[in-house]
Amino acid sequence: MKGVDLVRLSREMSGYAVDVRRYLHVHAEPTSREFETVRFIRCELEKIGLKYVNIPDGGVLAEIDGDGSSHSSILLRADCDALEMTEAPDNAAGKKICISSNPNAAHMCGHDSHTAILLGAARILAKMPPNSIRGKVYLLFERGEEGGNCIYYVMKYIQLHKLRIDSCFALHVEPDLPVGTFWIREGPANAGNVNFEIRLYGKGGHGSRPDLANNPLDCFVAVLNQLKDVRYKYIAPNDLITYNIGSVHCGTRRNIVPDMLEFSGTARFYNVEAGGIFKKKLRDIVDKCADFYDCVVEYRVFSGPGLSVVNNREAARIAADAVTEMYGNGCLKDLPISLGSESFAMLSNYYPSVMIRLGVRNEERGMTAGLHSSHFDLDEDAIPYGISAHLAYVMKYMSVADRAIPFEGFAGDVDAVLKLTNRPVPKRYDTM
Template sequence: MSFLQLSEEIKDKIIGFRRHLHQYPELSFLEYRTAEFVADILEEYEIDVERNVAGTGVVGTIIGGQPGRTIALRADMDALPIEENTRLSFSSSNAGVMHACGHDFHTSILLGTAIILSKHKDQLKGNIKLIFQPGEEKLTGAKKMIEAGVLHNPNVDAIIALHCWPELPAGVVGVRKGPITAAADFLEITIKGKSGHAAHPHKCVDPIVIAGHVVSALQTVVSREIAPTDPAVVTIGKINGGTASNVIPSSVHLSGMIRTVNPDLQKRMPEIIERIVCKSAESMNGEAEVRYTSATPPLICNDGMVALIDNVVTDLLGGDQLVYLENPSLGSEDFSFYANEIPGVLFRLGTHNEREDSRFPLHNSRVTFAEEALTTGVAVMCEAAVRYLSPKKSPMVNIID
């Protein structure tokens, strides 16, 4: 019996998990009810559980019947501060909070994977760590989990994660060698001028005018400082300044984000940004302060781990269910912290069907996800974990006698 068949047998249970989690979403590092739900299910299936890891994280460990390597499987649990507008029967009951990025899917899939593999742990060669992570949307949860020691005791040799992807049909798997998501850096700028009466601008240094020039100048970073073949995005998302229409303020504050997929470029960006911002302000008799914070590195998938998912999907689902993604996403994923420590791969799980709202992008208040993709995610996770632990066995490793 294949893992696809086994996942179909518990399909209703997995859907039940997903709907419960979707109805009770929790924000980053506030996943108390979610973590309790996850830990209780793991314990029900006699999986060793560690609660309250890095605050609200949960780690389960399945010890195989034979010694061997350790593979980690990761799911993120947090939701977004979005008011849900899907009209699903199991819509969010928490006002202003929604699972609009599919983390309820990810968590439910890993729970289903845990249930299946725990029933056959005596036949496993090696160990499986189940990492249920908080705070991915803050891009800090993975780092906190690593600092808490989740990659040790036993030491983890490789790691796998998946992410819902409305751009692909339900059940199709997308992979990519090299970078699959971008680095995310935060930018805070304070522009200082000289305040005064709006009728006498010549006696002032207007930080609002300077801010306008800075925003325009920052767009030349991508067009003139970076090779056209190197994807990058510079976005200013917030500007605060001024108190009245007839007053030139003394300062203006801008906030933004920088996305890059090249690690070397990520290192260069702080100097480029500070030079453009400060020199622009200086040219107009103002001053500028720049605070540049690197949040997460680009997620670069290990070639060997990509090949593992390729082989698993081709053998388990058929070659027509595997897609190599041409371009990386300029969105970010803190799974990159794990992949910087050990070989890792994140694969995309297609989640759209004939429903129009299943094609809405991630972080949209109306997006839904096709539940028929849940069992595909479970089957691929199970097969990939077992095949990693038993690399010398033939394709379609069957741990069930």
């Protein structure tokens, strides 16, 4: 099937995908608790007539068998969770087309469109004439991408059933790219992270006698002073790394010495070794300062260094060829690498994978706000571009029978990944 056909089919599927996107957008559900969203996806898959399994606390994994002329299998992934936040009703130009009806959840990271695009692609793939698809295509509707780590339960399933996966593909909407363009890069595409939430316990008292108490704020200031040295003193200058202290909370009244301080933050990097050094130094600093200031430390969260998304060179080239054949070389745009984190890192560490970015910016229509902003809005005209990119990756990959990308994936099972990245087994929400 030629590129022109994929573009046409994708455009014809737009109406359906836009409806799906709006439905999901209005009925946003927070990370790991996408119960109605999952029901909706299953219902759509049943209408299409696709086989699927509902992986508890993981997501929905559907399957399209090819004609068997190739043993290759590709996994296309869309996430489906929303953020725990309240959506603003307007974008930079005026009212949005639709907004979340749930004041506690909003699709401000565009996962509604990811799922809509993949369902649109699924409908097209399912109706393709015999012999169009040589190998197998998995469609993963992943839950809990925003920190829920639900991909753990998906990987558990994949490893338990020894599913063969030769390559993974995903896209993410990108408000810094105009509609009709893509960003595709070899190598790191998203950052790994170290996340921390730490409590320092001192001793409370009356604000007029700090000498009789022990304000944990003194310890905290010492930690932050030391932390400023880590980047230049211990990490190679060519290793990208940054960090943020996102919150500090301590005390209630000016005349009371607080007895506890809680702070949280994140570090981002591409080289997991650099992340490891940061984490070790942070721990050393906190422990030593706590010792010095006679505070007790509680590491409530201390995860990582987590994996970064690494786009496989050949997978990225296949993806780039797939979209440029449809839209010309001009459709590829450059962007600085993101330092956001992505659960797709898991798949990209096991299989040769690529995650591309899909332009959804439209300045005239006011669709310019960044991801995670309450004003985020996307131009639905981007949806057919997204559908066609999925289709074209499948076609391009399978144009070579039994294509196998040389790749050395992570050797251990998914529990080994948890251990490596110091993350707990993700919380379960499904009734077992």
